[in-house]
Amino acid sequence: MQTAPGIGRRIAYWRTRRGLTQSEFARLMGRSVRWVEDVEAGHRQADPRVSMLAEAALVLHIGIDRLLPAAPDREARHHDPLAAVRAALRRADTALAGGTTEPPVDLGVLRRELTYGWTAYAAADYGCLDRVVSSVLEATAGAGATTRASPAESAADSAESAGSTAPAVAVVRSAALALASAVAHVYGEPALAWRAADRAVTSAGRSADVVVLARAAHRLTGAMVGHEGAGAAVEFALGAEADLAPALGARGRPGRAALRTLRLGAALAAARLGDRPATRDLLEGAERADPGAIQVRLHRVTAHVLLGEYARAIAGRFTPAALAVLPRGRQARHLIDLARALAAVGRRSEAVGALLEAEAVAAQEVRCRPMNRRFVQEILRLDSSTDGDESRLRALAARCAGNGSSGPERAWIM
Structure with missing residues (x-):
């Protein structure tokens, strides 16, 4: 099987631009020179995993979009920009419980993919996120997913028991599902946004990390507005805040930021209902949770528009x-x-x-x-x-x- 020739050519182009020999690039990638030669010549797999492209982009100091194949129909009116995400979620829904035949998960690579994905989302670079999200969801789909450490993490992870990797996989999967929900919201797909956010909360619960759970709950609050209505979103967010606030308060700065984010989501939902007192109280609560946060000022402007x-x-x-x-x-x-x-x-x-x-x-x-x-x-x-x-x-x-x-x-x- 062959890789898309354009990908190999682009890797070779950027490797040359960065002044790297094939040997130097191979060493930075943790691969053989033969592997680099095959990739650049188009002799590897037909559809390279986004994880490999993410690693190459990291080494070459470029965005992964510079390596992805051109898609002339990406902007076409009837093109589904979330096709791969839908397929990954369907696969997860129909997978048999208990065990998996998937190869071990490299959490280091998946975290780098997610870092790239959230960075691209923050920059409103939405076109590449379908493949990034679906790649992480596919990699973490198995109920019994196992992990393997990246070289940088192997020494630290070697002391951990095998069972301790499940929460780490849950954190990664929750973040990928939250990103899927966010990008579905961008494209005006409220049902898909709710579905992904609901699964993000479930995965976050398995992580046993209250900050991760609060972030997922915030994403579900936003998704509920378009799926079940702003009233249901406010009710859910206030319930999540009541349940999570004590534990978040004990987590220091990350906990305060997560609590602020949860209250801001509730504030915008309340503003959509036209509830000025609740919106004001929630915005003030967000400010108290994380004084001076610029996000409160931004959400205040949005709330004024909604009201x-x-x-x-x-x-x-x-x-x-x-x-x-x-x-x-x-x-x-x-x-x-x-x-x-x-x-x-x-x-x-x-x-x-x-x-x-x-x-x-x-x-x-x-x-x-x-x-x-x-x-x-x-x-x-x-x-x-x-x-x-x-x-x-x-x-x-x-x-x-x-x-x-x-x-x-x-x-x-x-």
Whole structure:
């Protein structure tokens, strides 16, 4: 079987760009020179595991997307950007309980894949996440999954008993399922987002780590909004907070951050219900849990938009310097919140400017989310007689048009 020639060529190209010989690259990869020669010549497996590509990308100091094969239909209207995730979840649902024929799990490699995946998500680089998530889910699918240590971890892990690896696998799987839920939400798939988040909570429970469980519960809170409604989401989040707060308080900084995140998710769900007192209390509780966290300021602006408090949202806008320290995806989401508030108060030209700035920062954040594409169309329908932004806005709408999706999303301008 042969690898896709393009992948081998890209590895060879970036290896040369980095000034590495095949021998040096082989040593850094922990492989033989023959292995490198075969990969670059296209003589390895037909569909290389993302874990191998993630290792190569790490060695070459590039994003894994630079190595993935081109997909001309990736942006096509009817292309399913979550096909591999759906397949991995179906496989997990139908797998027989007890034991697995999968090869041992290398937790070091899977953690690096997840680190790349969450970094790509934060940067709103969504196109590569289907393969990253599905690779980790496939690797951890077996009920009796075993692990093998990466070279860097072998000395530390050698003292652990075989049974102690199960919680570590559960942590990795929970993070992969949470990422699957997050990206499903991006593409407007509420049922898939809920399904993955629900399984993330189950895996987190097996990890016996309260911080991991709180993070998974936060992801499920967000997924419940689109699947069961904001009321159910608030009820679940408040129950999770009551159950987990004492243990989180004992975990120091990570525990406080997890508690803050859980309360922020509840606050946005309450804001969707139009419950101003509950939203205010939850935001203040998040601030108390983790004083000075920039995430509270960001969520406060989003809550103002959801509550129709547009002047307050505009007043809470971040300066360019404050925005610059955030991941690109979070910058774009804040700018889109600002654009919604500006459009709602009739400042259409400024709203268009904020939208275009968001696209320049993180194009996929604007183009991939159905809710944001619909927002672009809604601004187009507003009166345009007093500004000259029509051509720029129509060009943005055309760029969004190739990213079709289904799934219910709340309209922002009535």
